[in-house]
Amino acid sequence: MHSRLTRSPACRTAALLGMIALLLLAGCGEQRLPLSPRGQPDPLEGADPIRGRQLVDSYGCVACHTVPGVRGPSSNVGPPLEKMALRGYVGGVLPNNPYNLVRWLLDPPAVDPRTAMPNMGMSTADARHITAYLLTLD
Numbered sequence: 001m002h003s004r005l006t007r008s009p010a011c012r013t014a015a016l017l018g019m020i021a022l023l024l025l026a027g028c029g030e031q032r033l034p035l036s037p038r039g040q041p042d043p044l045e046g047a048d049p050i051r052g053r054q055l056v057d058s059y060g061c062v063a064c065h066t067v068p069g070v071r072g073p074s075s076n077v078g079p080p081l082e083k084m085a086l087r088g089y090v091g092g093v094l095p096n097n098p099y100n101l102v103r104w105l106l107d108p109p110a111v112d113p114r115t116a117m118p119n120m121g122m123s124t125a126d127a128r129h130i131t132a133y134l135l136t137l138d
């Protein structure tokens with residue numbers, strides 16, 4: 001026999017909201033992880049944002065993205081990359097930090113098989129320069 005409490009819809013709603021709050025808190029914890037996993041070199045060490053901006057130009061990212069500081073056709077295939085430094089997630093799946101941005105740029109479909117952004121065949125060095133540039137956009 002159920003108690004009055006467990007049968008009350010208000011109570012069930014409260015329990016559900018509690019669970020959602022816990023999940024959201026867990027999500028916040030994830031974003032506070034250290035910028036790069038232990039043992040990994042800092043992805044931005046020696047990275048040059050000015051070189052990064054030139055690379056965004058030469059890789060033709062503006063074919064799909066509007067990028068502040070880089071001339072292009074104002075394409076909207078992908079999201080505009082303005083305020084990239086303030087974005088919570090990369091591609092909607094990885095918490096935004098330098099390590100994950102490099103990871104995304106190197107191989108977006110490896111991060112999210114359904115993404116429309118292709119693997120651009122980028123070197124790790126180029127991905128680090130581009131990441132340094134994107135993180136100046138705030």
Ligand code: HEC
Nearest residue numbers: 059061064077078079087089090091092115116117120130
């Ligand atoms: C063929 C089109 C295309 C090209 C070329 C392209 N992208 Fe993307 N990009 C996308 C799409 C579409 C998304 C959204 C992906 C998603 O959320 O799954 C995306 C997402 C991103 C994101 C994550 C943005 C966010 O808010 O989550 C970054 C950063 C990014 N691209 C950078 C670049 C850079 C730098 C280049 C050039 C080296 C580039 N892209 C080239 C289509 C493209």
